[in-house]
Amino acid sequence: MVYVDPVGAGYSRAAKEELNKNYWSIKGDIESLAEFIRLYLNRYGRMTSPLFLCGESYGAFRAAGLADHLLTKNIALSGLILVSAVLNFQASEYGKGNDLPYALLLPTFTAAAWYHQKLPADLQARPLREAMAEAEHWAVNGYTLALMRGDLLSEGERAEVIERLERYTGLERRYIERSNLRVRYSRFIKELLRDQRRSLSAYDARLTNIDELAIGEEPDFDVILSVLGSPYTMLFNDYVRKELGYSNDHEYQTLSMSVNQAWDFGKPLDGWPDTSAALRSAISKNTYMRVFVARGIYDFATSYFAIEYTMNHLGLDPALRGNIRYGDYESGHMIYIDLASLARLKQDVAEFIRTPSA
Numbered sequence: 287m288v289y290v291d292p293v294g295a296g297y298s299r300a301a302k303e304e305l306n307k308n309y310w311s312i313k314g315d316i317e318s319l320a321e322f323i324r325l326y327l328n329r330y331g332r333m334t335s336p337l338f339l340c341g342e343s344y345g346a347f348r349a350a351g352l353a354d355h356l357l358t359k360n361i362a363l364s365g366l367i368l369v370s371a372v373l374n375f376q377a378s379e380y381g382k383g384n385d386l387p388y389a390l391l392l393p394t395f396t397a398a399a400w401y402h403q404k405l406p407a408d409l410q411a412r413p414l415r416e417a418m419a420e421a422e423h424w425a426v427n428g429y430t431l432a433l434m435r436g437d438l439l440s441e442g443e444r445a446e447v448i449e450r451l452e453r454y455t456g457l458e459r460r461y462i463e464r465s466n467l468r469v470r471y472s473r474f475i476k477e478l479l480r481d482q483r484r485s486l487s488a489y490d491a492r493l494t495n496i497d498e499l500a501i502g503e504e505p506d507f508d509v510i511l512s513v514l515g516s517p518y519t520m521l522f523n524d525y526v527r528k529e530l531g532y533s534n535d536h537e538y539q540t541l542s543m544s545v546n547q548a549w550d551f552g553k554p555l556d557g558w559p560d561t562s563a564a565l566r567s568a569i570s571k572n573t574y575m576r577v578f579v580a581r582g583i584y585d586f587a588t589s590y591f592a593i594e595y596t597m598n599h600l601g602l603d604p605a606l607r608g609n610i611r612y613g614d615y616e617s618g619h620m621i622y623i624d625l626a627s628l629a630r631l632k633q634d635v636a637e638f639i640r641t642p643s644a
Contacts, residue, residue: 491586
């Protein structure tokens, strides 16, 4: 198992600061990591080993792009493991004229409201998966159509949408109405438990933040990044020094916002950042490559329904759709912080790796 920190993450950095721009872009990032993989396989004699590439969050976006780019170097992967994945940002990023995220995030709102017992009594009494399934069905067959009609909705139709959103989100009708039927997750996580002076984590809806004020649109911080990030980073620093015998005085960058802000996602005319087309290309060229998609159902940042939508729109030949399988976990973005989900994830990934291609 080889763990790689791309330039700007962990202890990895460019030899000279002015060279960062060569790596901090979709294209530069994929090309540099592909070259690292090629060099590693050659130098350590692993070119004929089964090759599985795992990426989490943006790392999944990166992995999908790498799968296709590595083929240009005549390196074929055995499989991809995409954890809390985003491949097409249009499915997750809000923007004027882009109503997709509102519909695709709705079932995650339902899961969060169910967990915090904010749904109406009849829906709250049902198993979580049943409540989510009802929300999924309406998101696709009702909400999407209503959003497409925009200002053409009649008063009656608008009232019906508000009633449904109230049912599946646990939010008050007045809030939904004032949001023009479109509630962003950054606002939902502040609003759901406002009466308790708590907000939800964007990365795990089960966890709550203690904000200074109950007013405002967004939380003051996120407990995942502000609290749970520290123990993991401290443990890793301890591990590399005591177990691996490596040390330096640089700060280990678990998540670098400065790199995020400097990242080149392309020009507006290039469209939404997207590696789903690269994934389709990779699977079509390398029909033995399989893909495992691990999803946390309490994750707002990379919602489970958004990645399902993306995978269902790859345009794969029907004969290849069986190359993709899913694992769903009652956890959040960092699936592994829940011990039961961690055990299941380990078992599912091990089985995925052991299962030969059809």
